[in-house]
Amino acid sequence: MATSFEERVKDREYVNWLKAGQGFRTLRSGLTIFLKRSTNKLHEELVKNTTGAKISCHEKKFSKQCGDSCKCWAIEIENMMALQEEDKPKKLNAIWSNCDHTKWSLEEGGPWEVAKCYMNPGQQKTNTGPESTDISGMLNLIANCNYIELKTDKNKIKVKEIRNHRNDVMHSCELTLTDEKLKKVFTDMETLVGDEAIADYKDADKALYELKKVKHLHC
Numbered sequence: 001m002a003t004s005f006e007e008r009v010k011d012r013e014y015v016n017w018l019k020a021g022q023g024f025r026t027l028r029s030g031l032t033i034f035l036k037r038s039t040n041k042l043h044e045e046l047v048k049n050t051t052g053a054k055i056s057c058h059e060k061k062f063s064k065q066c067g068d069s070c071k072c073w074a075i076e077i078e079n080m081m082a083l084q085e086e087d088k089p090k091k092l093n094a095i096w097s098n099c100d101h102t103k104w105s106l107e108e109g110g111p112w113e114v115a116k117c118y119m120n121p122g123q124q125k126t127n128t129g130p131e132s133t134d135i136s137g138m139l140n141l142i143a144n145c146n147y148i149e150l151k152t153d154k155n156k157i158k159v160k161e162i163r164n165h166r167n168d169v170m171h172s173c174e175l176t177l178t179d180e181k182l183k184k185v186f187t188d189m190e191t192l193v194g195d196e197a198i199a200d201y202k203d204a205d206k207a208l209y210e211l212k213k214v215k216h217l218h219c
Contacts, residue, residue: 013176020169020177020185022214024135027162030193030207031138032130035115035148037201042080042147043111046104049076055105062101073104077117080147092144098123118144139163151196162188186215 008014053069062070074094081091098116103109109128116123119137127133133141142148143159150156165185169177177185190211198204 011176013178016177016179016182017169017172017175019214019217020165020182023186023189023211024166024169026207026210026214027189027193028133028135028138030201030204030211031142031198033201033203034198035130035133035138035141038148039111039115039141042145043107043114045147046073046076046080046114049079050105053105055102057102059101062096062099066101069105070101073101073114077104077114080145081118082144082146095119095121095123097121100125115141115145136163136166139166149197150192155192155195158188158192162192182215186211 050069050072053072055067055069055073057066057070059066059070062074066074074096078091078094081094084090084092094117096117098119098121099113101113103113106113112127112129116127116137119133119140123133123137127137130138139159139162142150143156143163150159162185165181165188168181169185190208193199193204193208193211199208
């Protein structure tokens, strides 16, 4: 027989799981301005590297059938991909199916269509900016794009750890989280949003305050 909700909320590890979920939601809001600014700068760099090549393409998806302007942009996007592992020269693959490649060169909408190439597969057309992106997409963008830098290098590794935390939490079959794991999740999220490259933005400062508040909340 299934446990009632009234009983479940008395389970400390279930409450921990709820806190972690709220924590990821808070972290997402804290990364919004940072990622908007970072992807706009990335797009400016790509425009410069492609010498302002404008895309005019009728293919529904990016492929070898696309013209030179598309391929030029694709090469530059791939050049910004992170390595699969720190000690190996092979780069990660861009996820072309995530985005509308015909918009890459556009000033309006182009930066985020480029950004989606660095995210996990399955991004939707409705994902048009940080405000409509889930935390998994954001973390993958930071981890997989070399152009997006953090002040502290080791925090790039922290991003990957938080991504793993998110996957563990979301895939918990019993929807539970131990006290030890909860502490680690929040410590890593606070470290990331407190990175000097992020912390100066007002949404990051608010998120850091909210993360500490949620972590110590007694239910």
